[in-house]
Amino acid sequence: MxxxxxxxxxxxxxxxxxxxxxxxxxxxxxxxxxxxxxxxxxxxxxxxxxxxxxxxxxxxxxxxxxxxxxxxxxxxxxxxxxxxxxxxxxxxxxxxxxxxxxxxxxxxxxxxxxxxxxxxxxxxxxxxxxxxxxxxxxxxxxxxxxxxLEEVGHRLDRLGRAVFHRGGANARRQGTRRLPLGRNTDRLQEAIEDIGMxxxxxxxxxxxxxxxxxxxxxxxxxxxxxxxxxxxxxxxxxxxxxxxxxxxxxxxxxxxxxxxxxxIDIQQNKAIYMLTIVSVLLTPPVLVASVYGMNFHDIPELGWHYGYAWALGLMALSALVSYLLFKRRGWL
The missing domain is CATH 3.30.460.20 (CorA soluble domain-like)
Structure with missing residues (x-):
């Protein structure tokens, strides 16, 4: 034209x-x-x-x-x-x-x-x-x-506020609940895509x-x-x-x-940390269950009337002792 x-x-x-x-x-x-x-x-x-x-x-x-x-x-x-x-x-x-x-x-x-x-x-x-x-x-x-350029700056300001708005410290100050781990990770991933644009x-x-x-x-x-x-x-x-x-x-x-x-790394590390703690706490009960799950005829508690309750109590006690030990050392 x-x-x-x-x-x-x-x-x-x-x-x-x-x-x-x-x-x-x-x-x-x-x-x-x-x-x-x-x-x-x-x-x-x-x-x-x-x-x-x-x-x-x-x-x-x-x-x-x-x-x-x-x-x-x-x-x-x-x-x-x-x-x-x-x-x-x-x-x-x-x-x-x-x-x-x-x-x-x-x-x-x-x-x-x-x-x-x-x-x-x-x-x-x-x-x-x-x-x-x-x-x-x-x-x-x-x-x-x-x-x-100013429009890009305004959108970046909104992105920055969105990224840090639901942080743990902010949530504690405002008395609000944190987002679930999956939703929070998805939100941060969307923020990365927006930053790329x-x-x-x-x-x-x-x-x-x-x-x-x-x-x-x-x-x-x-x-x-x-x-x-x-x-x-x-x-x-x-x-x-x-x-x-x-x-x-x-x-x-x-x-x-x-x-x-x-x-995102912190969120993933928290998830791995919690899984590690749970697996360590469950190790003593699993050990107890493994001992009483062995198929030997000479296990003393095998014919005991309270054997089942004894095994459950021993598993719970071993998990509780592990939890208190981790708590005292500041690992939890």
Whole structure:
């Protein structure tokens, strides 16, 4: 889909998207969304440049993403998609700054751009030329990336509270019952899965921040206007702050993950501990039962009227003596 916009006094003004007669002179922004090969070819002929492919825009090499050629800047960065994206939902956007025009090429819906167009068209955002439009677009994208990082931080806070809310000390203070071992382990396992999802989201956002940071620095180096240079420096500052917050989230996730795994280990160790105590307490009674279960004719208590009660009492006494001994030594 091809969309053309002119910059007027009241904001953006849409133009007819017809390149058969060439580009309109007033077209300041050309937005190419999931273009067809025909649309790409028509735009390249109208501008006289080669638009980067999706593979080039999403490449890891800076030489593929950031190119200055004959006064034209071709810059690509990753941006998030949707308000609650899956971890893999990022798309590359290519910004082409050529002459008095700005071209954006994207292969999907970027959440920050469509609301930006609505706000710009209503006059809420001001930009007098393509340079101001580029800075405003980057500011809108950075704001959305920061919002999504904050959402990840809020979800991590809720996860942290959920992990530690049912702890033993907390349960004792509040007078509540602990969750059964199986349910508590399942709850902690779900928390680990949620942490994994948030880690994947934060990793994708970190890629967006790093690519946008390189783009802003590259555009700032080639900025001719003082105002654009200052705005791009401000964008860089915001992106560095976002990168620091992302690093904080990574540390927080590592702590919550380690704590969750530790709690699961404690739960499992408690279960093994209790099974060990029970097995040790049952060893003396089993020994007594084994002695009186031997098939020898000369066992004195074999024909005794109170032999059964005697054996049961001896088994109970041996278990009780073992329990008191463990209790005195502090093993229970």
């Amino acid at each position: 091809l969309r053309l916009y002119a910059i007027g006094a009241g904001g953006l003004r849409p133009l007819a998207a017809d390149l058969s007669q060439g580009l309109p002179r007033e077209a300041a922004w050309i937005d190419l969304v999931t273009p067809t090969p025909e649309e790409e070819s028509a735009l390249e002929r109208a501008l006289g440049i080669a638009v980067p492919t999706r593979e080039e825009a999403g490449g890891i090499q800076a030489s593929d993403r950031l190119v200055a050629r004959n006064g034209t800047l071709l810059m690509s960065a990753l941006v998030p998609v949707g308000p609650h994206p899956d971890p893999a939902d990022t798309i590359p956007i290519t910004f082409v700054r050529t002459g008095e025009r700005l071209v954006t090429v994207r292969y999907g819906r970027a959440e920050a751009l469509d609301p930006f167009i609505e706000r710009y068209a209503s006059g809420e955002i001001e930009a007098d030329d393509a340079s101001g439009l580029l800075a405003a677009l980057l500011e809108a994208i950075v704001d959305r990336v920061a919002d999504q 948030e880690h994947a989201r934060a990793a994708k956002l970190r890629e967006c921040v790093q690519s946008l940071l390189r783009l802003a620095a590259f555009a700032g180096e080639h900025a001719q206007e003082v105002g654009l240079h200052k705005r791009l420096k401000a964008v860089e500052t915001d992106l560095r702050a976002a990168a620091e917050y992302n690093a904080f989230l990574a540390g927080n996730m590592e702590f919550i993950l380690d704590a969750t795994v530790g709690l």
